[in-house]
Amino acid sequence: xxxxxTLMSLSNFAPEIFLFFMAMTILLAGIFKSLKKxxxxxxxxxxxxxxxxSFFAYTDDSVFIFNDSLIKSNVTEFFKIICYIVFLIQILIxxxxxxxxxxxxxxxxxxxxxxxxxxxxxISANNLITLFLGIELSSLSLYxxxxxxxxxxxxxxxxxKYFVLSIIASALILFGFSYLYGITNSLMINEIANYxxxxxxxxxxxxxxxLVFIGVAxxxxxxPFHMWLPDVYEGAPLPITNFIASIPKIAFFIFAYRFLNxxxxxxDDNFSKFILYLGIFSIFIGNMYAxxxxxxxxMLAYSGVANSGFIFLAIFASxxxxxxxxxxxxxxxxxxxxxxxxxxxxxxxxxxxxVYIKDLKGLSSKSGxxxxxxxxxxxxxxxxxxxIGFYAKYxxxxxxxxxxxxxxxxxxxxxxxxxxxYYLRVIWFMFFEKGFNSLVKSSGTINLIILSIIxxxxxxxxxxxxxVFSYLFAILT
Amino acid sequence: MxxxxxxxxxxxxxFCISVAGIFINRKNILLLLMSIELMLLSVNTxxxxxxxYSNDITGQVFVFFILAVAAAExxxxxxxxxxxxxxxxxxxxxxxxxxKG
Numbered sequence: 017x018x019x020x021x022t023l024m025s026l027s028n029f030a031p032e033i034f035l036f037f038m039a040m041t042i043l044l045a046g047i048f049k050s051l052k053k054x055x056x057x058x059x060x061x062x063x064x065x066x067x068x069x070s071f072f073a074y075t076d077d078s079v080f081i082f083n084d085s086l087i088k089s090n091v092t093e094f095f096k097i098i099c100y101i102v103f104l105i106q107i108l109i110x111x112x113x114x115x116x117x118x119x120x121x122x123x124x125x126x127x128x129x130x131x132x133x134x135x136x137x138x139i140s141a142n143n144l145i146t147l148f149l150g151i152e153l154s155s156l157s158l159y160x161x162x163x164x165x166x167x168x169x170x171x172x173x174x175x176x177k178y179f180v181l182s183i184i185a186s187a188l189i190l191f192g193f194s195y196l197y198g199i200t201n202s203l204m205i206n207e208i209a210n211y212x213x214x215x216x217x218x219x220x221x222x223x224x225x226x227l228v229f230i231g232v233a234x235x236x237x238x239x240p241f242h243m244w245l246p247d248v249y250e251g252a253p254l255p256i257t258n259f260i261a262s263i264p265k266i267a268f269f270i271f272a273y274r275f276l277n278x279x280x281x282x283x284d285d286n287f288s289k290f291i292l293y294l295g296i297f298s299i300f301i302g303n304m305y306a307x308x309x310x311x312x313x314x315m316l317a318y319s320g321v322a323n324s325g326f327i328f329l330a331i332f333a334s335x336x337x338x339x340x341x342x343x344x345x346x347x348x349x350x351x352x353x354x355x356x357x358x359x360x361x362x363x364x365x366x367x368x369x370x371v372y373i374k375d376l377k378g379l380s381s382k383s384g385x386x387x388x389x390x391x392x393x394x395x396x397x398x399x400x401x402x403x404i405g406f407y408a409k410y411x412x413x414x415x416x417x418x419x420x421x422x423x424x425x426x427x428x429x430x431x432x433x434x435x436x437x438y439y440l441r442v443i444w445f446m447f448f449e450k451g452f453n454s455l456v457k458s459s460g461t462i463n464l465i466i467l468s469i470i471x472x473x474x475x476x477x478x479x480x481x482x483x484v485f486s487y488l489f490a491i492l493t
Numbered sequence: 494m495x496x497x498x499x500x501x502x503x504x505x506x507x508f509c510i511s512v513a514g515i516f517i518n519r520k521n522i523l524l525l526l527m528s529i530e531l532m533l534l535s536v537n538t539x540x541x542x543x544x545x546y547s548n549d550i551t552g553q554v555f556v557f558f559i560l561a562v563a564a565a566e567x568x569x570x571x572x573x574x575x576x577x578x579x580x581x582x583x584x585x586x587x588x589x590x591x592x593k594g
Contacts (some may be wrong), residue, residue: 149562169580190536197540
């Protein structure tokens with residue numbers, strides 16, 4: 017690797033390197049009292065700069081950087097920019113909540129940036145070592161972020177649960193990696209994924225892929241590997257929940273895409289059935305458990321389990337289409353979840369935490385706008401027409417029917433209809449019951465504008481879906 | 494004569510023992526950390542065996558990264574355990590049951 021290559025690599029990886037240095041700077045700035053109040057602004061500005069760097073360096077051809085250990089293409093850059101935007105929304109919305117809970121500190125934003133960088137590295141990894149380091153960088157930061165609220169009893173518990181199960185997931189992924197390395201004698205993801213074009217499918221290869229995808233299912237919280245998700249949603253501070261629910265999902269989707277794109281293993285009956293059954297079981301478990309929940313975050317968690325099942329179904333359906341259906345679903349899911357959790361963050365304040373669903377009763381009489389926005393978001397998660405969620409679910413079901421999986425499609429539709437009940441219950445509490453306990457502070461017009469933009473997007477993309485979908489189809493082919 | 498298969502079976506057994514250790518253990522959180530270490534070490538054994546038998550050094554490089562990450566992981570795990578212990582004065586797993594729906 018000569019000097020020219022190094023410089024080329026550095027310039028292509030500039031946004032992440034810049035973010036890394038800014039994360040260090042923020043950690044340092046948090047120590048000084050005079051700088052501590054600027055920590056938020058530094059984080060916002062540096063994320064915007066990294067996003068712009070990433071945006072202006074956007075090209076259609078793929079470049080391998082740092083001795084082929086990372087890849088930069090239009091797919092990676094597109095999903096990275098989505099990560100940056102989601103991250104910015106989360107930081108802006110969470111300011112008031114963090115100030116109320118006295119959680120603002122240098123290490124909070126520094127660790128959050130490290131978690132973001134980890135996810136960005138997973139997205140652009142082309143080598144098993146970089147991939148593993150990206151996974152660990154993001155999850156190590158998240159363990160400490162969940163446990164950051166040291167006075168809370170439930171935060172520590174959520175952290176230890178996430179810690180143990182996430183390490184089991186990483187170890188399963190690594191165990192699969194070790195066999196893949198033994199079979200293919202290479203650590204390059206593209207060589208591993210193309211191995212089957214020259215060789216027969218062996219049982220060991222299938223076994224290691226299943227191990228890796230059990231690990232991915234853990235990270236996606238697909239049932240039966242979903243046990244940590246409700247506890248983390250309930251126990252972690254809301255801004256962290258917002259992060260865990262969105263950005264790692266995008267990163268692990270790209271992980272799955274890299275391992276399965278152009279890979280003959282998708283045509284293998286055992287493997288595709290494995291993905292399919294996980295997906296159906298997850299939709300079943302998610303919808304059934306969500307019916308019984310009294311706490312709003314646990315309900316959202318189980319609805320997340322059901323949605324992850326849809327993502328797995330979409331990955332199964334990419335057998336004949338490409339990954340654009342799954343990518344569209346992941347983006348839809350991310351947008352709606354971020355909207356829902358941001359609204360709950362916005363309502364919660366130091367005097368009043370929204371914990372139970374019935375805490376939301378009569379919200380419409382205090383703040384009509386917020387309750388309408390929350391309604392649109394919930395309807396999109398449920399998959400009601402006029403929202404983007406409907407179109408995403410329709411695409412998955414369409415792909416299933418095209419593969420003659422009509423019975424599966426019918427079962428999935430029935431389960432989704434059952435799931436409608438718990439979304440409608442929240443809407444019922446907001447509009448038709450009385451007695452909201454707290455004032456929704458009108459402070460923060462910027463926050464209100466951000467919160468309104470996402471539901472507008474949810475409806476707008478439903479009206480013009482081809483705009484996004486055809487673009488995804490083009491870059492993922 | 495010890496062949497590659499023996500080594501592979503050995504590391505698979507180690508992995509199974511550590512998974513069992515995590516799920517059967519009902520007493521102490523510290524035992525969980527030991528099981529987690531054992532899990533990552535069994536992966537390391539696998540990498541070293543494959544690297545040795547195929548005369549390819551990259552597998553052993555991977556092992557160093559895994560060792561470093563495992564150390565960082567147990568450091569953070571211990572930190573979480575300390576904060577948990579301060580909050581409730583006990584390390585029994587049965588008492589970690591505040592979160593339920």
